[in-house]
Amino acid sequence: MFKWLEKNLPKIVMAPAVGLIGWFVYGFVLWTLYISFTNSKILPKYELWGVGQYIKLWGSRKWLIAVDNLLIFTALFLIFCVVIGIILAIFLDQKIRAEGVLRTIYLYPMALSFIVTGTAWKWILNPTLGIQKMFIDWGFENFTFDWLVNREMAIYTIVIAGVWQSAGFVMALFLAGLRSVEDEIVKAAKIDGANLFTVYWKILLPMMRPVFFTSFVILVHISIKSYDLIVALTQGGPGISTTMPALYMTQTAFHKSQVGLSAASAMMMFMAVAAVIIPYLYSELRRENAR
């Protein structure tokens, strides 16, 4: 008995982690998957109902708006974060005097919660006392900046706040990538007569392919899951103009009590994330094995 215990101790110690994750992640996902095929309302029902919820989901205007918003947000969020992140990383890589301070400034939003960020930006962007008033007081009489309450433009305020929060992080990833490149490559390029622009454009950035890939995966992941920021900044409004899938899911589940429908939307999100993450994990694993 004692011998057996000793021999299997590692597995016994491993058990809580495996058990908890098995139950709370895999079990729960399967449960949600099952529920998405039922006609559950406030309380879950367990008889199967087919793909009705999915049909209902894709017929819902609100969900379509949410998906639309997600696409717009993801595209802009990606582009701005990566472009700003790369520019900052490259510029910081030039033996800048106050590099430490600047890096700290660019990255601190990452330490704040989206609720804090959203609260701050909501105040800054509000049309009565925020930026708009600042410009008007500076003498730009006709300046208007009402994106936050404008159905068409509200989604872009979420982009502004999201980019503000995450661009520094992309900067950190690229800076680490650039720093890991051997000095001698840059030296060789300088002797070859490449100017700074060419060095980065033709030589260093092409070497950053893995970093691009990582940033892409992480940013897409953040954007699919984005919930807090919208709640704090717009609550999905004005109207439902800034609804996103994560918000749609919680609202349908906990305010509208459409558990089956909300499970279907959760599964759509799950699949979207899986489509990005599984290739990523696969390639990471291959890289680790290749080493």
Place this chain on the structure above:
Amino acid sequence: MKTLKIEELSKNFGSTEVLRKINLEIDEGNFLVLLGPSGCGKSTLLNIIAGLETINEGNVHIDDYNVSKVEPKDRNIAMVFQSYALYPSMNVRENMIFGLKQAKVSKEKIEEQLEKVSKFLQVDALLERKPSQLSGGQRQRVAIGRALVREPRIFLFDEPLSNLDAKLRVEMRREIKKLHQQLKTTVVYVTHDQTEAMSLGTNIAIMNHGVIQQNDTPENIYNKPSNTFVADFIGSPSMNLIKGNLKESSNKVSFVTHGSNIEIPINGYDFKEKSNLDNKEVFFGIRPEHIFFKKSNEEDFEINLRADLSEYIGHEQIMTFNFENQEVLAKFPSTVKIDLSKNTKLFFDLTQISLFDAKTEERI
């Protein structure tokens, strides 16, 4: 006109002094090797010549023009790096012509150069491959090719062979030597491998702690080291340095060690200055390969020493003898049989000795 001239060059990184008052000159077509232990500042010096590092004091001249503040690309040099530093995202062709493209050389000229050089270095079959698909030796060739296509005034090499295995290293060494013989371009070559230095260089500059210890032909570096550092650094095993005193009586100089009756006559030695020799504390330097087990020369000095240790290294053996409680190493063919713990008759070739002042460690 000197192809390269360095004057009173000093360099420090913050508070650490890396190079101190370096003076160097290279004639057209020469092959200068910078040799020294790790961290002595060789790469830094090379980078300064290339313009990749700034200078704190002093100047660098190429063809009598002060280039101290000129950009690397305008110095008319090319460099080959230890890690090859090939651009990983470009194939071999793009790697080799990158410099020419930056210099806006015409397409025809680029193609011509590329063909010539890639044939010459036998990489013409590899042009479409990425660096990651090449072997170490092939990468090295491409790196050299990238330098060659630019037809520079000066080639700079920073330990180009140290990432290759022993066999390939010897091969590539020969190829670099051939290359230099054919092209006759001036070369500055950094290494910490003395065999490489000896076999390649027309001149060797030995560095330690940012100071050039001796800049001379390989023969002089080997035969007449200018201080104990050079004596110790060159040769394997390195030169025996036996501590003792000089004795001068009636114009005859000899070497004695403390409390012994062995007296080695110093006859044909070429002293730098022949005064104040009596009682001078010195190191008596003799290379292991200049100690013999049988008399080969009338002037050889005969001595009886106890053998303590024998190390077999294939075609040779290295014997350790006890010379008045100082270790003396000798190199013999491995066929010679010498009994340990017994006195053995040895012969010092006194024409090949060096003497150093024990205090300044300089050659006298």
Place this chain on the structure above:
Amino acid sequence: MQDKIHSSYKQLEQKSKYTNLFLRWFLYFVLVVFAFYFIFPLYVMVVTSLKTMEEIRQGTLLTWPSGLNFDSWLVAWGGRGYGAGDTFLKPYFWNSIKMVVPAVFFSTFIGAMAGYVLTKWRFKGDKWVFLFLLFGCFIPYQAILLPMARTLGVLGISNSVIGLVLVHTVYGIPFTTLFFRNFYVSIPSELVKAARIDGAGFFKIFFKILLPVSTPIIVVTIIWQFTQIWNDFLFGSTFSFGEAAPIQVALNNMVLSSTSVKEYNVDMASAIIAGIPTLIVYVLAGKYFIRGLTSGAVKG
């Protein structure tokens, strides 16, 4: 041709000097502009929280406050002192502390053990077990919200700090395991083998050999978990709404509550209070924070 090159050396020197100078200035300019963009909201938050509503209406976002007026901070922290409808952060701040401390502790401990086993007591299929756990880093939590809410209800710990401790512990495990595993992989297994030959057991090896060298990764993990749990809103708002809500939920409720006039100064003070613990950690241990971020950043 050689001569032409030489005669132009002087010009080249000049040219490179000027282009370099211009480049440097441009570089610093862009970096500083971005620094302003990033610092701007924090600045606005701080100055707004120090102003009175009157000052806010008269000035702009950037105007300096007339003095160090911490009234709104006091209101945000302790309320105005009248009963119903008076929401303030103090109790929720403590809720968050009560939630964070045990959740960080348990998830770090479980992750450390798992990382230890996965690297130093390898068994058949351990790679798959790791992958199994790792996937937990990536799932969108919406896919587990519904069953989790029901489970907490069945266990009778919905709407309580204990419930949140459980949730955060469980969903922290994939990350803590990832951190510890990646760290212990780089520690030579010879150390463990030598100890086993000397007769040390499973726990002894962990506590006597691995734990003493684990300080950096423990710091990284604690900082990561602390930041994530402190900043969480999704779990907090879904599983806990009233008395037991954590601070982020309380902050959001406070800002949204449309009682009378919007008091932006109090909002900003509240936001700063909710953000200050993680900011302090970031400033004090930025290096560890970034290390956690780059290795565990998969979480949104």
